Amino acid sequence: xxxxxxxxxxxxxxxNVGETVRLSGWVHRVRDHGGVLFIDLRDHYGxxxxxxxxxxxxxxxxxxxxxxxxxxxDGTVKARDASLVNPKLPTGDIEVYIRDxxxxxxxxxxxxxxxxDQEYPEETRLRYRYLDLRREQMQKNMVLRSxxxxxxxxxxxxxxxxxxxxxxxxxSSPEGARDFLVPSRLHPGKFYALPQAPQQFKQLLMVxxxxxxxxxxxxxxxxxxxxxxxxxxxxxxxxxxSFVKQEDVFATIQPVVQGIFEEFGKGRSVDTDWPLxxxxxxxxxxxxxxxxxxxxxxxxxxxxxxxxxxxxxxxKLLEQxxxxxxxxxxxxGGSRKFCDRMNSFAQQQGLPGMGYIFWRDxxxxxxxxxxxxxxxxxxxxxxxxxxLGLGVGxxxxxxxxxxxxxxxxxxRARTVIGEELGLTxxxxxxxxxxxxxxxxxxxxxxxxxxxxHNPFSMPQGGLEALAGDPLKVLGYQYDLxxxxxxxxxxxIRNHKLDIMIKAFELAGYGEDxxxxxxxxxxxxxxxxxxxxGGCAAGxxxxxxxxxxxMNIREVILFPMNQRAEDLMMGAPSEPTSDQLMELxxxxxxxx
Numbered sequence: 001x002x003x004x005x006x007x008x009x010x011x012x013x014x015x016n017v018g019e020t021v022r023l024s025g026w027v028h029r030v031r032d033h034g035g036v037l038f039i040d041l042r043d044h045y046g047x048x049x050x051x052x053x054x055x056x057x058x059x060x061x062x063x064x065x066x067x068x069x070x071x072x073x074d075g076t077v078k079a080r081d082a083s084l085v086n087p088k089l090p091t092g093d094i095e096v097y098i099r100d101x102x103x104x105x106x107x108x109x110x111x112x113x114x115x116x117d118q119e120y121p122e123e124t125r126l127r128y129r130y131l132d133l134r135r136e137q138m139q140k141n142m143v144l145r146s147x148x149x150x151x152x153x154x155x156x157x158x159x160x161x162x163x164x165x166x167x168x169x170x171x172s173s174p175e176g177a178r179d180f181l182v183p184s185r186l187h188p189g190k191f192y193a194l195p196q197a198p199q200q201f202k203q204l205l206m207v208x209x210x211x212x213x214x215x216x217x218x219x220x221x222x223x224x225x226x227x228x229x230x231x232x233x234x235x236x237x238x239x240x241x242s243f244v245k246q247e248d249v250f251a252t253i254q255p256v257v258q259g260i261f262e263e264f265g266k267g268r269s270v271d272t273d274w275p276l277x278x279x280x281x282x283x284x285x286x287x288x289x290x291x292x293x294x295x296x297x298x299x300x301x302x303x304x305x306x307x308x309x310x311x312x313x314x315x316k317l318l319e320q321x322x323x324x325x326x327x328x329x330x331x332x333g334g335s336r337k338f339c340d341r342m343n344s345f346a347q348q349q350g351l352p353g354m355g356y357i358f359w360r361d362x363x364x365x366x367x368x369x370x371x372x373x374x375x376x377x378x379x380x381x382x383x384x385x386x387x388l389g390l391g392v393g394x395x396x397x398x399x400x401x402x403x404x405x406x407x408x409x410x411x412r413a414r415t416v417i418g419e420e421l422g423l424t425x426x427x428x429x430x431x432x433x434x435x436x437x438x439x440x441x442x443x444x445x446x447x448x449x450x451x452x453h454n455p456f457s458m459p460q461g462g463l464e465a466l467a468g469d470p471l472k473v474l475g476y477q478y479d480l481x482x483x484x485x486x487x488x489x490x491x492i493r494n495h496k497l498d499i500m501i502k503a504f505e506l507a508g509y510g511e512d513x514x515x516x517x518x519x520x521x522x523x524x525x526x527x528x529x530x531x532x533g534g535c536a537a538g539x540x541x542x543x544x545x546x547x548x549x550m551n552i553r554e555v556i557l558f559p560m561n562q563r564a565e566d567l568m569m570g571a572p573s574e575p576t577s578d579q580l581m582e583l584x585x586x587x588x589x590x591x
Contacts, residue, residue: 004072004104010046014093016077021096023048024072024104026134027065029115037062038095040115041073044139048091050075052098061101068114068131070105073098122553127567129558141555145543148264149216152237152539155256161212161239166201168218173200173517178222180232188584194220194233197536199456200521202240203493206532207524214239216539222564227551228485228541231564240534246476246492249533250274250433253488257480257537261429264546268427274480278436282481283403284326287411289437292484293430295418299410302327302398305384311375314355317400325400326410329388330417333395334358338420339370342397345416349409351399357381358395366392415484429482429545436460437477440470440506451507453477456500456521457491458533463499470506476533487542490535497525 004024012021025043032038036053039062050073052062065071075096086092111127112120114134125132132138153163172179172193179193195201197219205213217238225231237256241249254274261270271293282289285298303324306314317323333339339356346354355372368381388396397413399406418424439459441452449470457475459465465473480488494500500522504514515522543555553559560566580586 008045009041009043009048010090012048012077012091012094012096014079017079017094019077020074020099021077022072022074023050023096025070026114027067027069027071029067030065039065041071042134046090048094048096049080049086049089050096050098052101056098058098058101061103062098065101065103066107068107068110068134069103070107072102072104074100123561123567126553126559126561129568133557138554141543141547141549142557144264144547145539145555148260148543148546149539151260151263152216152256155259156214156237156239159212159252159256161214162210163215164205164210164213165215166195166198166205166217168194170195170201171517180220180222183583183585185582196221197236198238199454200518202238202534203456203495203521203532204524206240206242206493207527207529211242212239213241213534217536225560225562225564228544230540230552230556230559231562232560235539237537237539238534239536240532242530242532244492244531244533246435246478246533249490249492249535250478253480253535253537257431257487257542260542261546265429266546266548268429270429271431274431274433276433276435279434279438280436282432282434283407287407287409287414288484289434289479290481290484290486291432291434292415292418292424292481293432294426294428294483295414295424297329297331297414297418297423299326299328299414300388301325302384302387305380305387306376306398306400309376309380311355311372314398314400322402323400324403325398326403326406327384327388328397328399328410328414328417329390330395330397330421331390331423332393332421333417334360334393335395336369339395339397341420342413342417345413346399346409349412351406351409354413355398356395357384357398359385359390359392361392370395372398431480431482431487434479434481435477436474437479438471439473439475439477439503442471449507454489454491455504455507456493458494458496459499459503462496463502466499466502466506478535480535480537483545485541485545486538487545488535488537490533492531492533495525495529495531497522500525 001022006022009023009025023041025041028040028042028047030037030039036051038049038051040047041050052059075098077094077096080093080095110131112124112131114131169182169192173196177196179196182192182194184190184192198215198217202213215238217236218233219236220233223229223231241252258270258272279289282291287299301324303318306325307318309315314325339358343353343356357368357370357373359366359368373381384396390396399410437453439452440449442449453475454477457477460474460476476492478490479486494503501511501514540552540556544552547555549555
């Protein structure tokens with residue numbers, strides 16, 4: 001017999017009754033039934049009930065075991081009484097009578113329990129992650145992640161892609177976040193960078209003549225943590241293709257992503273029609289560039305109905321350049337209580353409030369109610385109702401000013417309204433391509449122009465477009481949104497050297513700096529670069545959605561905490577004096 005097990009803790013059935021077996025695993029829980037000890041023995045695959053009484057030669061040893069001890073048992077498989085069968089377990093028809101036992105690893109008092117559904121502080125869970133990962137849901141999440149990655153690889157291979165690994169130690173590159181720098185021992189005072197993405201390398205692969213590349217790529221960004229983003233590193237499905245346009249990339253990646261969600265979505269419906277929505281329309285309709293289309297609410301501009309109206313706040317606001325009034329329709333939200341609650345929500349978000357109108361049955365038919373309705377009069381109110389397609393029992397909320405000042409709050413309000421009114425479909429994955437991103441943005445404080453998205457994207461209109469106002473230049477850039485999250489980001493690349501140099505020049509990078517920082521690509525583009533494009537899909541975020549988790553740390557084996565610390569391994573840590581000397585570095589104490 002094998003030294004540790006003849007079967008896993010999920011393998012035994014009534015067909016094994018009478019056999020002598022060997023199992024190894026962890027003590028999930030112990031139950032003492034008056035001289036008979038029942039142990040739920042757990043391994044990665046499942047649970048088997050084992051038991052022992054005073055007739056067992058190892059009864060006194062079994063009495064000593066506690067939760068999460070790692071043990072090996074030898075025993076005889078017995079059928080359970082019909083009344084004691086557990087239909088919830090694959091092994092629920094049998095139990096194993098213990099004849100022999102060996103303690104493989106005793107456990108001290110536990111900082112968190114594996115058995116049960118107790119909630120523990122995140123700091124405790126991350127410090128003792130190896131215990132946290134023993135819990136059933138965490139095991140399921142990590143197996144799901146492994147299965148998703150395996151399925152992605154099969155789907156990519158099936159489309160003729162080749163998997164290549166790009167360098168982990170490289171040069172710094174502007175990808176929209178801070179680099180993690182690595183000091184060089186052999187070149188004092190110089191630093192490598194961990195790649196924010198394999199961007200330049202995958203483009204160079206296309207120049208090298210490899211037609212279809214992909215990689216499950218680790219990426220490193222020194223970012224502020226969020227619930228849907230890791231503060232240090234993450235994995236993405238990275239791909240690039242030669243001789244393609246935007247629609248070719250879409251046609252390639254949709255069956256991969258759609259197939260993954262159909263395979264692992266636990267029966268939830270998966271949209272097959274992925275609309276293309278411009279960045280400008282997405283901001284207008286949804287207040288975000290990653291809309292949740294499960295929520296049917298679409299915001300509209302209603303400025304004309306308030307210009308010169310009796311509602312002085314909006315009327316005067318519209319006299320200023322660049323301002324507008326937007327409405328958030330709220331079907332079935334037509335009660336003063338709900339409207340007041342949403343007005344309070346806007347105040348919690350830092351705005352003075354949020355105007356509203358709701359429609360109800362009156363003595364003479366449908367009537368509009370609320371402060372705005374009284375100020376602008378029935379004619380304007382009726383025009384708003386008709387534009388928004390609302391009726392009795394519905395409401396609309398209004399925000400005004402420069403869109404940049406209220407757009408994000410409007411987007412969050414739309415989400416809350418959809419959730420509270422039960423309009424958002426829960427058992428569905430809804431996708432949309434967001435396209436026509438602006439290439440550049442202006443810093444509100446400095447007035448300087450910088451890239452707003454991937455700097456290596458091809459501008460729509462090529463070199464001619466770059467001769468005009470940079471803020472009007474659109475790029476062949478695209479994101480895939482799903483249920484309010486960005487899953488994919490990509491672009492058709494700028495493969496023409498003169499356009500690339502001009503594009504960087506508008507963002508404040510001179511030609512000399514471009515040649516210095518991106519010398520590899522600059523040189524390569526002089527030797528017959530093909531048109532190419534691609535994208536990258538966030539593995540962690542995809543698994544988070546499939547696992548129905550709200551926090552990305554629930555699907556990462558060993559994540560950092562909110563302060564980008566590894567409590568389990570003690571990172572980041574202070575270097576030794578010898579290490580600093582080897583690297584020719586000195587740490588300046590923070591005051």
